[in-house]
Each structure stands twice: as structure tokens, then as C-alpha cells.
Amino acid sequence: MFPRVILKGTMIKKSQQKKRTSPCNYKERFFVLDTQDLKYSERRPGKKPMMKGCIELSRIKCAEIVCSDVPIPCSYKYPFQVFHDSHYLYIFAPDNDCRQRWVRALKEETKHNNLVSKYHPNFWMDGKWRCCQQTEKLAAGCHVYDPEGYASKKPLPKIPDAEMNDFGKGTVIALQDYTPQGDDDLPLQKDQEYILIKNSHPDWWAVQDYLGNIGFVPRTYVVEKSVNNLNRFEWYNKNITRGEAENLLMQEGKEGAFMVRDSRQAGVYTVSVFTKAPGSNGEKNPRVKHYQIRQTETGESAFYLAEKYLFSTIPELILYHQHNAAGLITRLRHPVSLDGGCSQETGPSDDQWEVEPEELILGQELGSGQFGLVLEGRWRGRKVAVKMIREECMSDEEFKEEARVMMRLSHCKLVQLYGVCTQRSPMCLLFEFMENGCLSDYLRSRKGHLSQDLMLGMCMDVSEGMAYLESSNFIHRDLAARNCLVTKNNEVKVSDFGMTRFVLDDQYTSSQCSKFPVKWSAPEVIKYCKFSSKSDVWSFGVLMWEVYNEGRLPYENRSNTEVVESLNAGLRLLKPRLASGTVYLLMELCWKEKPDDRPSFAQLLDELASLSNL
Structure with missing residues (x-):
């Protein structure tokens, strides 16, 4: 049978x-x-x-x-x-x-x-x-x-004060934590999803948690989940006019302060954002720009703001543009609400990531990075790498904003940021300590002693970290061996993601004076300053070339202008002596002229994993 x-x-x-x-x-x-x-x-x-x-x-x-x-x-x-x-x-x-x-x-x-x-x-x-x-x-x-x-058919707890009907209304999301006050109510954890069992009562809803426990929760502590339920986000202001939005954002006066509001057309939303970007006369011009959130007209519905970066939901779209301008006048940096002004709840609260100066003990210098000195340090009994930030690199607000972004990203193949110290000068970032230093130096110091398995494993480590950034809609902008670090177990982790726009080094300046690392950059970055996960893929191909050339610099005897001319002529870096034909083929896939022809990091990780099993 x-x-x-x-x-x-x-x-x-x-x-x-x-x-x-x-x-x-x-x-x-x-x-x-x-x-x-x-x-x-x-x-x-x-x-x-x-x-x-x-x-x-x-x-x-x-x-x-x-x-x-x-x-x-x-x-x-x-x-x-x-x-x-x-x-x-x-x-x-x-x-x-x-x-x-x-x-x-x-x-x-x-x-x-x-x-x-x-x-x-x-x-x-x-x-x-x-x-x-x-x-x-x-x-x-x-x-x-x-x-x-x-x-199991678990009986519901006693119904509070009023009979309620309507079973199985879908899913709700907790807006905040809730501690039960009695035997019949259920604890809530902020942002966790729960199954909605009953929702007839005006004050209490019955929900079920992921373990199957059923209980009542305050109605005001949860919101029904839908593809674009925006009420739980601090950047959404439902009943606000264009003029009111402009007044509120101008009062806030912070670059990138923004909100999402209902447009006059029913079911349509607008993003309003404040900027101080220079006008046509070159002088600062404080103003509010408005972008309507549009939807594709054919096929599966998708949302976009500019340059048709498509997302299945509005929260995903906003999250992406909080990290990437991608056609907007500025990134969406500071959510503003009608009742609360500018919200800073875009990452860990200050008391979670602010390091007290007396807790930090500075040690010997480890090297000099793009933003200043890197020192060894100790913090709460833990060895850390302390990255000092040169004052001319970025403003206090930019520094704190970048730290919040980096604190939100956590993966075993990313160098973890532990906290920041803003109460001393210069300000500094505290990172996970990586015993073997940066990947480029590591490769050069072990030239002639790197096995095929080790080199392939390094590329896999980086692709795994980048696949996570890709899935988080986050663009690195400066992927290279110098921006990856190596643990004592020879594991490679990605570092310095998203901070390229603050670099002042000549290596990062093209003939048009845009800041990016020319020799690691994709054609669309060089021509149009258009960054994406696929431009990171191009840089990953160059990083693979660095690994299999044991730390050699790409195009080491050519100027940036000569590199651009070579790329425009369709030329690419030659196959490293230590790379197999299959490995070099992956590099060439990363260097396809059109971004859409390049693989994703998830696909690259699969290909590298299949090579490791041969």
C-alpha cells in the first residue's frame, strides 16, 4: 500500500x-x-x-x-x-x-x-x-x-465581561511589550506576531502565541497585520496635509527628516523629506521634497519611489531608502511624527550602545584606517578594536546615525559593532576584535602558504556576510580585501559597510570627484554613481581576484583614468595563477557589464559551496 x-x-x-x-x-x-x-x-x-x-x-x-x-x-x-x-x-x-x-x-x-x-x-x-x-x-x-x-483543541480562557465572536481573524503584531495582570491574559513581546482568535471586544482581544498559548491582550497593544498596515510605524502620519508636513519638517530642520502621509488621492501615499542640499546657485537651500509612492501597473503589484527600485510592501521600501538615497534628494534619515517630533527609534537606544569613557581602556595602535587610528582596547573585560573617527570625516549626527545602522546589522560573518563613545574626543567605535587583522595584509603575509581550501573558504565567508546584507536591502559600497578582517581561526568577516561616503582618501576619488574606490567599482558606479547589491557583486569579484593573487592590488600599475578606459573597452582583470578555471568563471560572472546579468550573493554562495564539495 x-x-x-x-x-x-x-x-x-x-x-x-x-x-x-x-x-x-x-x-x-x-x-x-x-x-x-x-x-x-x-x-x-x-x-x-x-x-x-x-x-x-x-x-x-x-x-x-x-x-x-x-x-x-x-x-x-x-x-x-x-x-x-x-x-x-x-x-x-x-x-x-x-x-x-x-x-x-x-x-x-x-x-x-x-x-x-x-x-x-x-x-x-x-x-x-x-x-x-x-x-x-x-x-x-x-x-x-x-x-x-x-x-489540540485547547479551551479558551474566560471571556472578559462581554461575549465575543468572530474566530480566526488573521495575524496581529505587538506594538509594545505587555506583562500579564491575571491568569487569563497573555504576555506580549514587541514586534512579535500572534494569531488573532477573537476581536469583538472593544478593549481586549484574544490571541495565540507561537507556542499555542491563548490569552487576552489589551486592544491598544496590538495592530492587525496586512501587507501595508502602516499604523505601527513612527514615520506614518495618517491625517496630515502637505502644508502641515512641510511646517513640521522645516521646524525639525534635520537633513533627511521624513514622514509618510496619505495623499489626497485615496489609497495613495506620499513621502515628504527635508533637505539642505544646495540649489542651482550652489548655496544651501532648506526645503521639503515630496515623492509619491507609486505602484507598477502590470504583473504582481510592487511599490517604488524613484528609479524603480521595487518592493512588495511600503515598509520594505522605506527601510531600503533609509539606507540608500537611490534617486531621492537624500536618504530617509530621521522619522518624524505629528505627536512626537523627530523619533530616534531607528536602532538601539542611546543607553544600549553608548559607552562610558571610564569603561574604555585604550592600548597599542593596531593601524590606521580610512577614518583615523585603530587601537586595541579593553571594555568590560573584553578585548575590542577601537576605531577613532577623525573630526573632519563626519559630523556628530552622521556618526551617530551610521552607528545606529551598523548596530542593527548582526551576522556571524559581519564584524560586530559593540557600541560607540561620543563623550570623548575624538569619538570612537568599539568593534569585535579580529586577531589576524585585515584580509589584504593577512594574504600578503602568508604568500606562498595559502591552500586552495583556505582561499575558497575565505571567499565563502565573505559571500555569506554579503548575502545577509543583500537580504537586508543593505549596500556595502566598499567591498574589498582591506575592508574584511580575519579571526584567529582564519574566518573572514566583512567590515566597514556603508561608510564609504565619508572617506576623504585620494584612492576614493574619480575624475568627476565622486567618492568611491575606482579599482573595485562597477561601470554603473563609475558612470552614474549608481550603487546596488549588484555593484557590490562586481566588487566581490575583485576581492576574489585579490584572494587568489595573495593580496596583490588590482590594476596596481595603472591610474584610475587608465582603469576606467580599460573597463569601457570591455577589458577585465586576468585570471590569477592560483585560481582554477571554474573559480575565474565566477569572477567573470561578477564582472558582467549589465548589473542584471550578474549573480546575486545567494547564488554565488551556492556556487562556491558546490566547489567546496568537489
Whole structure:
């Protein structure tokens, strides 16, 4: 008798990490759950799907949602886990409903197995469990596992004061934390999603958390989720006129202060932004610019502001333009609200990232960077790298803004920013300490002693960090070996992302006096100053060339003008002696003339990973 198919669909699978230094790969797979097995295969156009894995249901010990605060580095953002034998399989679903269906079905099919009594509700990352910090991957879980979970019909708590109907109204998002006041209400965690059970009562809604617990929460603490529900964002002002927006932004007077408001046309939104950019006479011209958020007219609906950078939701569009002007007069820097003025809640609060001067002990000089000296330091018993910021590089506001951006980005292949110290002169940034220094110096110091595996692993490390930035809609602008650092275990991490526009070095000046590293830059950057993830891909190709040339500078005997002329003639860097034909082919793909012809970092990571398995 053939097994009965229960569920099937396309989701993303995270690779099993055989070593701590192995990169995390995220691959699209077609999953099939039947009454005997959970199988997944790779779909190949024009060919039969290739089976990639099969787990007997009898071997599964736990199936549960993963609830984590880390950014999800792939396009599907709803993870769940399957624990079988001694392995964890992480799967990412496209939406919460899909994730619930799979977890519910897996629990139902495995509830009579030899199950774990406790499980880990968060990810295993960087050699430890994020939920309980245990460093053994097979350590006992820290949260009681419910084998029934969503499959059970759990009774609702007592209804508060009024009868409520209307089951299953979708999903809500917590606007702030909430601590229960009684047995029938449920704790809330800011920005976490919950299933809406009942919403008839004017003051209390019944919701269900990711563990299946049901309870009441204050109506004002949550907002219904929809593709473009903007009410929970500090930059949205619903009932405000164009004139009122201009007055409020002019009063604020900060470069990049902005808001999103309703246009006069129903269902249309406008972004209003303040700028001091010089006018036609070259003098500062404080004013407010207005950009209507437009939608594509054909195919799947997408939103854009300028140059047709397309996004599926308005919050995604705003997040992108907070990091990249991309055709606007300035980046969207400071959200402004009608009732609260300019909000600074775009990253960690000052008390989370501000370092007291007396806590910081400065040591020997490690080198000189683009922004000033880099010193060794100690902070709260931890060794750190302290990057001193030359006063002429950027203003106090720019410095703090860049720090907030960098603090929001967190990945094992990015150099982590711990905090800033603004109460001393010069101001400084405190970074994770990287024992082996910058990648370019590391390569040169070990010339003749670099193995193929090590060089390929370095490229994979960088591509993994860049794939995360790409998934976060963040552009590096200055990817090069000099801006990557090496740990004592020879792991490479990406550094100095997004700060190129403050560099004053001659190496960064083209003939048009725009600031960017010419010898690492894509043609569209040189010609039009048009940055994107695909221009970062071009720079990654040059970084690969640096790695396989053991730290040689690209175009080392040519001026910037000569490099531009060579690129315009279609010439590219020659194959390094240490690079295989396949590796050089990847470099050439990064150097395609048209940005759309270049691979994404996710695709590059897959290609590099496949080479590591040969």
C-alpha cells in the first residue's frame, strides 16, 4: 500500500553544518510529507527532480516553530525545526499560515514517537544555542515540548465581561511589550506576531502565541497585520496635509527628516523629506521634497519611489531608502511624527550602545584606517578594536546615525559593532576584535602558504556576510580585501559597510570627484554613481581576484583614468595563477557589464559551496 501524501510545497532549507566554520547555505527545495516520510528534492528545469533528503517519520523527535530575534537571511521568513536522530533540520516557510500547517501536520503524524521532553525554541548558531547559551548541540532542551501543540483543541480562557465572536481573524503584531495582570491574559513581546482568535471586544482581544498559548491582550497593544498596515510605524502620519508636513519638517530642520502621509488621492501615499542640499546657485537651500509612492501597473503589484527600485510592501521600501538615497534628494534619515517630533527609534537606544569613557581602556595602535587610528582596547573585560573617527570625516549626527545602522546589522560573518563613545574626543567605535587583522595584509603575509581550501573558504565567508546584507536591502559600497578582517581561526568577516561616503582618501576619488574606490567599482558606479547589491557583486569579484593573487592590488600599475578606459573597452582583470578555471568563471560572472546579468550573493554562495564539495 502506497503512503498517503499529506502536504507538499516549496520551502527553503538551511544546510546542515558539518563544521563550525562551514557557511550557512539556504536552498529552495520541494518538500513532500506523507504518512511514512518527510522528503525534499531539488527541482531542475527540464529534468527529473533530484532527491536530496528523506527522513522517516518514526525517527522524528520534535517538530516545532523557531522563534528568534536574529534577522532571517533568506526570502522566506518563517522558520520551523525538525529534530530527528541527532540532527536538526531548519525549514523556512513563505508565511505563518504555511508554517503552522506543516508543524501541525508533523506533530500529528509523530505524536506517538519517542519524543523529547524539552526542546530549543531558538536557533543553534555560532557554536551555541541562542535560547539557553548551551554549547553542546545535543544538550537537553530548555523549553517543555508539547507534542499536541496546534493539533489540540485547547479551551479558551474566560471571556472578559462581554461575549465575543468572530474566530480566526488573521495575524496581529505587538506594538509594545505587555506583562500579564491575571491568569487569563497573555504576555506580549514587541514586534512579535500572534494569531488573532477573537476581536469583538472593544478593549481586549484574544490571541495565540507561537507556542499555542491563548490569552487576552489589551486592544491598544496590538495592530492587525496586512501587507501595508502602516499604523505601527513612527514615520506614518495618517491625517496630515502637505502644508502641515512641510511646517513640521522645516521646524525639525534635520537633513533627511521624513514622514509618510496619505495623499489626497485615496489609497495613495506620499513621502515628504527635508533637505539642505544646495540649489542651482550652489548655496544651501532648506526645503521639503515630496515623492509619491507609486505602484507598477502590470504583473504582481510592487511599490517604488524613484528609479524603480521595487518592493512588495511600503515598509520594505522605506527601510531600503533609509539606507540608500537611490534617486531621492537624500536618504530617509530621521522619522518624524505629528505627536512626537523627530523619533530616534531607528536602532538601539542611546543607553544600549553608548559607552562610558571610564569603561574604555585604550592600548597599542593596531593601524590606521580610512577614518583615523585603530587601537586595541579593553571594555568590560573584553578585548575590542577601537576605531577613532577623525573630526573632519563626519559630523556628530552622521556618526551617530551610521552607528545606529551598523548596530542593527548582526551576522556571524559581519564584524560586530559593540557600541560607540561620543563623550570623548575624538569619538570612537568599539568593534569585535579580529586577531589576524585585515584580509589584504593577512594574504600578503602568508604568500606562498595559502591552500586552495583556505582561499575558497575565505571567499565563502565573505559571500555569506554579503548575502545577509543583500537580504537586508543593505549596500556595502566598499567591498574589498582591506575592508574584511580575519579571526584567529582564519574566518573572514566583512567590515566597514556603508561608510564609504565619508572617506576623504585620494584612492576614493574619480575624475568627476565622486567618492568611491575606482579599482573595485562597477561601470554603473563609475558612470552614474549608481550603487546596488549588484555593484557590490562586481566588487566581490575583485576581492576574489585579490584572494587568489595573495593580496596583490588590482590594476596596481595603472591610474584610475587608465582603469576606467580599460573597463569601457570591455577589458577585465586576468585570471590569477592560483585560481582554477571554474573559480575565474565566477569572477567573470561578477564582472558582467549589465548589473542584471550578474549573480546575486545567494547564488554565488551556492556556487562556491558546490566547489567546496568537489
